Structures are given as C-alpha cells and as structure tokens.
Amino acid sequence: MRAGPQPQGAPRTELLPENLAQDxxxxxxxxxxxxxxxxxxxxxxxxxxxxxxxxxxIDLYVIQPSGSTATKPIAIGIRDSRYVDVEYLNLAxxxxxxxxxxxxxxxxxxxxxxxxxxxRYYRLSVAARLKVTDEAEAVLDRCSAERSAALFARWSLAQxxxxxxxxxxxxxxxxxxRAVILARQAAVWRATSQLADEGEAxxxxxxxxxxxxxxxxxDTPGYRSCLQGHDLTPxxxxxxLVALRERISPDMATGGAGDAVSWTLAEDVATxxxxxxxxxxxxxxxxxxxxxxxxxxxxxLTEGASWPSAVERTARQLAVSPGDVRTTATPLMRELADxxxxxxxxxxxxx
Numbered sequence: 001m002r003a004g005p006q007p008q009g010a011p012r013t014e015l016l017p018e019n020l021a022q023d024x025x026x027x028x029x030x031x032x033x034x035x036x037x038x039x040x041x042x043x044x045x046x047x048x049x050x051x052x053x054x055x056x057x058i059d060l061y062v063i064q065p066s067g068s069t070a071t072k073p074i075a076i077g078i079r080d081s082r083y084v085d086v087e088y089l090n091l092a093x094x095x096x097x098x099x100x101x102x103x104x105x106x107x108x109x110x111x112x113x114x115x116x117x118x119x120r121y122y123r124l125s126v127a128a129r130l131k132v133t134d135e136a137e138a139v140l141d142r143c144s145a146e147r148s149a150a151l152f153a154r155w156s157l158a159q160x161x162x163x164x165x166x167x168x169x170x171x172x173x174x175x176x177x178r179a180v181i182l183a184r185q186a187a188v189w190r191a192t193s194q195l196a197d198e199g200e201a202x203x204x205x206x207x208x209x210x211x212x213x214x215x216x217x218x219d220t221p222g223y224r225s226c227l228q229g230h231d232l233t234p235x236x237x238x239x240x241l242v243a244l245r246e247r248i249s250p251d252m253a254t255g256g257a258g259d260a261v262s263w264t265l266a267e268d269v270a271t272x273x274x275x276x277x278x279x280x281x282x283x284x285x286x287x288x289x290x291x292x293x294x295x296x297x298x299x300x301l302t303e304g305a306s307w308p309s310a311v312e313r314t315a316r317q318l319a320v321s322p323g324d325v326r327t328t329a330t331p332l333m334r335e336l337a338d339x340x341x342x343x344x345x346x347x348x349x350x351x
Contacts, residue, residue: 015128016043017050027058031084032131039064040136042127045085049126050214051207058084061124063136066092089120091135097121098142101151109151110158110252118155118203122148149201153193154252160189161253164244165327171241172318173292176234183240187229190248194226253327260346262307263297263333269341271302280341288341293325294332 016025028043035041045059067090089097101121104112125145129137167182188208195201200211209227216222228247232240265271265280272279278295281287290298296317300310311329315322336342 015130017048017128020047024058027084028060028130031060031086035062035131038133040132041130042124042132042140043130044123044127046202046204046207048128049202051202051210059123060084060086061127062086062088063094063133064088064090065135066090087120091139094124094136094139097124098139101144101147102142104151106151106154109155113151113155115203118148118152122152122201122203145201146199148203149196149199152201152203153196156189156193156196157248157252160186160193160244160248161250162327163189164241164248165250165253165324167244168241168320168324169293169318169328171237172320175292176237179241180232180234180237183232183237183244184230186244186248187227187232187240190244191226191228191230250321250323250327253323261330262345263301263329263337263342264307264345265298265301266341266343271298280336282340286339288336288339290336293328294336297325297329297333 016028024047032041040061040063042061042063043059044061046056047058097117097120100113100117121143122145124140125143125148127140129140132140163182163186167179167186170176170179170182188205191208191212192205195208195211195215198215200215202211208230212223212226216226229240229244266282268282270281272281277289277291278299279287279289280298293314296314297310300313301307305313311322311325315325318325333342333344337344
C-alpha cells in the first residue's frame with residue numbers, strides 16, 4: 001500500500017496498490033474531490049485485483065445514503081486511453097446484497113444469485129475503501145471474498161453443466177460449430193469453478209487464463225489441467241465432450257429444480273408444417289418458425305405426449321440423456337413462453 005499520512009476524514013488513496021500507475025492515482029484523486037459529504041467511494045476492478053493493464057478502466061463504486069435513487073451505472077471518459085466507470089449503490093441495496101450472500105447456501109446459489117450479483121459482491125469485498133462512512137463500512141465488513149468464492153464455485157459449476165448439456169445436444173443435432181463453442185464455454189466455467197475453490201474468485205471469464213497462471217504458474221501441468229477443453233477444436237469435439245463429462249456432473253446444471261418444470265403450448269397456439277419447417281401461430285397476432293430441439297419436442301407435444309414423455313422420446317432420438325434435453329430446452333421454451341407460445345407448470349400448477 002502507499003505510505004503517507006492522511007488528514008482525519010480525507011480520502012485514503014494510500015490503500016491503493018503500490019504498483020498502480022501514478023496517472024491512475026491522479027485520476028482517482030480528481031474524482032474523489034467531487035464525492036459529496038456522506039457518500040462513500042471505493043476503488044475496485046481488474047486494476048485493484050492485479051489483472052489490469054495500461055488500457056484498463058478505473059472502476060469505482062459510489063455508495064449513497066439509503067434514500068438516494070441514483071442507482072444506474074455511468075461511465076465518465078477521462079482521456080483517450082482510459083475511462084472511470086462509476087456504479088452507484090445506496091445503502092439499502094448494499095444491505096440487500098449482503099443479506100442475499102449471507103442467507104444463500106451453495107446449492108441454492110445457481111437459482112438465487114446472478115452473475116451481476118457476484119460481480120458486485122466480490123468487487124465490493126476486495127475494494128480499496130478510499131472514502132467510507134461509518135454506516136457503509138459496517139455493511140462492507142459483512143462482505144467476504146471467501147463467501148463469494150464458496151458460492152461462486154457452485155454457481156460456476158452449474159453454468160458448466162448447463163453449457164455441457166447444450167454442447168452435447170448440439171453435437172447430436174450435428175451442429176458442430178455451435179457444439180464446439182458451447183463445449184469451450186463449459187470448460188471455461190468448470191475452470192472458473194475450480195479456481196474459485198482455490199481462492200481465485202474474480203467473476204469475469206475473460207481473466208480465466210490469467211487467474212490460472214497466477215494460481216498454478218503459466219503453462220504448468222496444473223495450469224493445463226485446469227483449462228483443459230477451453231481451446232477445443234471441431235476435430236476433438238467427441239473426445240472433448242467425453243473428457244468434460246468426466247469432470248462435470250450433469251446434476252449440477254439446475255440443482256434438481258429443472259425436473260419439476262413442464263411445458264405445454266399455449267391454448268391459442270396452432271402448429272403448421274410446410275416445406276420449410278414447423279411454425280407456431282397465435283391466431284392473427286404472430287407466427288414463429290421453430291427448428292432443432294424445440295421442433296422435436298413440440299412435435300411430440302402436438303402428437304399428444306406429455307412434457308416428460310416428449311423429453312424421453314427426444315432423448316432416445318438423439319441418443320443423449322433426458323437431463324441434457326431438459327437443460328437445453330429450458331431457455332428455448334422460456335423464450336417461446338415470453339412470446340406467448342408456451343406455458344410452464346411446476347408440480348401441476350400453471351404459471
């Protein structure tokens with residue numbers, strides 16, 4: 001940390017990393033001069049974490065009193081090569097975030113928390129508290145990088161399992177380029193989960209190789225094992241999926257919640273098949289063309305199959321697991337539901 005006495009109540013820029021470029025410190029000082037009394041300001045992001053470079057943004061959080069309504073993030077251009085990105089939170093939102101991470105178990109994390117939640121919570125946990133009110137400091141003391149890491153490891157593994165399911169289905173549909181991209185994402189999320197378990201929990205995928213190098217050393221056996229599959233090629237797709245399935249449990253995708261959800265077509269939706277494919281029609285209001293997995297599942301539904309039966313039949317057709325079909329189908333069916341073409345139910349209750 002930077003040395004030097006600070007007057008009582010003055011911004012504590014000595015808390016910034018010692019290797020931070022002086023121009024960055026000067027930019028932060030300039031911003032701190034504009035922070036009003038009673039408002040807190042924290043520096044965080046890749047520069048504070050140690051990943052940043054000369055072109056990285058300066059990331060600041062401004063925490064305002066609970067009554068404030070200025071909560072939208074803004075970006076303020078400072079000069080040609082760098083920006084100060086400022087995100088506003090009020091104390092009420094900070095309390096809510098801290099409560100969510102305190103009350104959520106690892107198995108609940110995939111359903112209860114979002115990537116944005118992790119991004120905020122972790123970066124607040126490791127931030128340099130440059131100017132902080134007593135009220136804000138009391139809440140920030142409840143934010144723990146270790147807690148974030150524990151929940152993020154489980155959350156990331158759920159993402160890995162979901163991407164692996166989608167890659168498996170895409171491969172079975174012979175959509176090779178798409179399957180490769182999805183398999184790479186599965187590998188990156190699995191690596192992210194492992195790294196979070198190892199204490200490297202910065203929640204941005206673009207830094208996964210940097211985190212792995214910092215944890216294991218660049219191009220070491222541990223580094224290569226951690227990142228296995230992240231550069232998968234089409235020629236290696238089949239063997240790559242096998243290797244990923246050995247490292248990622250499909251049960252991690254939903255934490256068991258997905259099995260209870262069933263889907264049907266909305267009552268006012270008709271299906272029409274022509275030479276180009278299957279179309280869903282909502283009276284005179286809208287029409288959409290469906291293909292791939294959604295077409296297979298809806299084809300079975302229109303033949304009178306229940307959702308579980310449609311999933312089983314489709315899984316047999318593709319020679320994949322029913323779990324892979326359910327996991328892959330969920331975002332497809334949600335999209336159709338958002339457009340009014342489908343409805344979901346949980347344990348028989350429509351919603």
